[in-house]
Amino acid sequence: MVNDTHMSLSATDDEVFVFEDDEDNTSQKIQLTSLEFKGQIQETSEAWKLMIVDDDAEVHQATKLALRSFTYQGKPLTFISAFSGIEAKKLIAEHSDTAFILLDVVMETNDAGLRVIQYIREELKNQIVRVILRTGQPGDAPEESVILNYDINDYKLKVELTRQKLVTTAIAALRSYRDLMTIQEQTTQLTKALHDLQQTQYNLVQKEKMSALGNLVTGIAHEINNPINFIAGNLKPAENYIQDLLRLIKLYQQTFPHPGGEIEQVISEIDLDYLQEDLPKLISSLKEGSDRIRGISASLRIFSRGDGDRKVPFNVHEGLDSTLLILKHRLKGNEHHPLIEIVKDYGNLPPIKCFPGQLNQVFMNILANAIDALEETHQERTFRQIKDNPNRITIQTRLSPDQHHVLIRIQDNGLGMSENVKQKLFDYLFTTKPVGKGTGLGLAISRQIIEEKHNGKLTVTSELGKGTELTINIPVENGE
Numbered sequence: 262m263v264n265d266t267h268m269s270l271s272a273t274d275d276e277v278f279v280f281e282d283d284e285d286n287t288s289q290k291i292q293l294t295s296l297e298f299k300g301q302i303q304e305t306s307e308a309w310k311l312m313i314v315d316d317d318a319e320v321h322q323a324t325k326l327a328l329r330s331f332t333y334q335g336k337p338l339t340f341i342s343a344f345s346g347i348e349a350k351k352l353i354a355e356h357s358d359t360a361f362i363l364l365d366v367v368m369e370t371n372d373a374g375l376r377v378i379q380y381i382r383e384e385l386k387n388q389i390v391r392v393i394l395r396t397g398q399p400g401d402a403p404e405e406s407v408i409l410n411y412d413i414n415d416y417k418l419k420v421e422l423t424r425q426k427l428v429t430t431a432i433a434a435l436r437s438y439r440d441l442m443t444i445q446e447q448t449t450q451l452t453k454a455l456h457d458l459q460q461t462q463y464n465l466v467q468k469e470k471m472s473a474l475g476n477l478v479t480g481i482a483h484e485i486n487n488p489i490n491f492i493a494g495n496l497k498p499a500e501n502y503i504q505d506l507l508r509l510i511k512l513y514q515q516t517f518p519h520p521g522g523e524i525e526q527v528i529s530e531i532d533l534d535y536l537q538e539d540l541p542k543l544i545s546s547l548k549e550g551s552d553r554i555r556g557i558s559a560s561l562r563i564f565s566r567g568d569g570d571r572k573v574p575f576n577v578h579e580g581l582d583s584t585l586l587i588l589k590h591r592l593k594g595n596e597h598h599p600l601i602e603i604v605k606d607y608g609n610l611p612p613i614k615c616f617p618g619q620l621n622q623v624f625m626n627i628l629a630n631a632i633d634a635l636e637e638t639h640q641e642r643t644f645r646q647i648k649d650n651p652n653r654i655t656i657q658t659r660l661s662p663d664q665h666h667v668l669i670r671i672q673d674n675g676l677g678m679s680e681n682v683k684q685k686l687f688d689y690l691f692t693t694k695p696v697g698k699g700t701g702l703g704l705a706i707s708r709q710i711i712e713e714k715h716n717g718k719l720t721v722t723s724e725l726g727k728g729t730e731l732t733i734n735i736p737v738e739n740g741e
Contacts, residue, residue: 346373
């Protein structure tokens with residue numbers, strides 16, 4: 262602590278100067294070295310932080326003495342002392358919540374204080390702290406020039422500061438700091454409110470879109486089902502009729518090996534032997550086609566199923582397969598690149614309790630992003646290079662060792678991502694895609710669905726040049 266008894270200042274005498282001219286350094290002043298004050302902080306838990314930056318120990322002593330009983334809005338001052346520009350930079354970086362600074366100009370260099378101002382405003386980007394420049398050598402820092410060229414809030418000569426003027430300066434600085442902090446807090450709250458509103462709006466729009474899409478797809482699937490069921494239902498009898506006819510023709514050929522010239526000409530024209538061989542294959546192809554259409558219809562219904570208020574049992578593999586079916590057109594190859602390989606490594610999973618529609622949306626977002634990542638590699642490799650090292654998406658599902666969680670890993674062998682991109686991947690409105698292609702909302706919504714709606718986790722592992730893996734960890738028995 263500082264020995265205040267060496268100073269003879271009246272706490273009520275407005276005409277007594279707190280500081281004398283810096284040139285009058287007589288031996289009658291307090292003889293305290295900077296080492297006794299270095300980094301000295303007298304902290305109170307609820308207090309305004311005042312930083313005193315001056316290479317003269319007596320300036321620190323006098324300022325503390327003048328403001329020792331000062332309070333503003335019921336809060337006292339905490340004093341932070343720095344005795345050089347270098348020390349001031351270190352301390353202000355550590356105490357970013359400093360309310361105001363009483364800053365000397367001439368210290369270890371003639372412009373040390375001015376360099377501190379630049380550091381605070383330009384490097385630390387701290388526009389809140391109030392800076393009062395006070396100097397005993399105005400010739401080295403002319404007021405008009407400093408006010409114009411440096412972002413300070415007041416300029417004082419040490420010789421003109423009485424205790425009352427110092428108190429007035431402190432009140433003005435704290436009032437300004439308080440108002441700026443209030444504005445900053447309100448801005449933060451408004452920004453968060455806007456963000457939440459945008460998120461809610463997007464969620465509502467997505468919910469309506471998914472609901473409309475679900476109704477549309479369900480309707481289409483229903484309309485497809487009726488005729489395809491009719492076709493599939495009649496294929497079996499048609500196959501039996503055809504087999505009967507072919508057997509009858511064979512019997513005719515055995516019974517009447519020489520049916521006559523006209524019949525033999527028709528047999529030759531229609532290539533009866535080929536027809537007998539190919540017609541069963543044709544029926545088999547029709548059956549396979551109708552089964553595929555019925556599978557597509559079922560997948561559409563699975564993918565677009567609506568969610569109620571309660572979680573229901575769901576087959577994860579059905580959800581993944583239905584999503585892959587929806588995205589199949591993007592997996593196919595063309596003249597520019599071969600197809601994207603899908604490797605399924607499915608484990609033995611029980612049904613999990615979840616919101617199936619929302620989980621399918623997560624699968625869609627992750628798989629679509631993986632395809633986007635692989636399409637980026639097409640621009641940097643030739644068809645032959647891609648074929649030699651095929652684009653691949655691997656989907657692995659497993660039960661956790663404790664059997665209580667399902668792990669779903671979706672990995673691509675694309676370009677991967679930097680640490681900076683990885684840190685922002687789940688942020689709202691963050692995207693690395695061109696304008697019009699990405700919204701920056703898909704993965705943010707996916708994380709919200711997994712973590713907030715299903716008490717799970719969605720994490721990313723990625724390294725530049727080594728692809729990306731997203732892992733969904735979701736409880737098997739999800740609480741309501």
